[in-house]
């Protein structure tokens with residue numbers, strides 16, 4: 001039982017956290033037909049490409065700042081009810097803009113939801129701006145420039161997500177140079193759809209403190225050692241990896257091997273309802289299926305707080321709660 005354990009999450013995409021019930025309500029409110037992407041109350045996709053198409057369709061039912069406030073608050077209240085003290089949300093203003101919602105309104109809507117959840121439960125939350133890799137280097141660069149200039153107290157980092165098989169990390173290097181210069185925290189999706197070379201590229205070129213997934217680094221023992229030596233934190237999302245068939249089953253999942261090799265790891269849900277999971281379920285799976293002790297799981301939560309993109313005063317307050 002992990003119900004009693006304090007929890008923290010570094011890797012969850014906000015549109016990917018929308019339960020189908022909320023997406024259906026939103027679709028009804030805006031008169032959008034959901035037959036193409038929700039069937040029998042379940043999101044419809046079968047591989048990474050169709051997952052991204054489904055994600056984009058779900059995102060399109062959130063159209064106003066209030067819609068995004070509602071979504072962020074609902075997700076954070078669910079996390080807080082599961083004993084979660086900290087959440088980092090990946091936000092992609094490109095999804096707002098795709099339905100005519102300006103980036104600043106998108107962010108202010110999310111911020112309102114975050115503030116409301118904090119008032120109700122005390123949960124602390126920060127936003128990480130996403131550049132979507134499949135929108136191309138120019139798009140990611142302009143999103144990085146936007147993030148660097150924003151100066152919003154709740155926006156503390158930058159990440160690149162999306163289609164990892166498109167281009168090489170080097171194509172996106174200028175975007176990361178800009179956000180690094182601006183002092184934002186940096187994390188990047190790598191080693192999920194692509195192999196160890198993608199994680200090595202990320203380390204060489206982006207020099208992030210954290211990597212989203214990173215799990216396919218396991219294919220290269222020297223790279224695993226490099227991650228351990230550098231202290232790079234992996235945002236591991238086991239349920240997502242199984243759902244997307246990065247690994248066939250939990251027995252083949254490398255989380256335990258990373259821990260044994262001294263790599264710093266955290267537990268995350270990624271896009272919970274798409275993958276029939278939740279942060280609470282990831283914790284429970286780590287315990288009951290992957291065999292981690294409460295002490296080992298607590299250590300992952302502590303690692304998440306240590307690696308969180310927050311100011312040191314907030315980190316101290318969060319650590320004191322563990």
Ligand SMILES: Nc1ncnc2[nH]cnc12
Nearest residue numbers: 013016161162189270271
């Ligand atoms: N698992 C994932 N990998 C890459 N991009 C994503 N966007 C949302 N979920 C993602």
Ligand SMILES: [Zn+2]
Nearest residue numbers: 013161212270
């Ligand atoms: Zn992700």
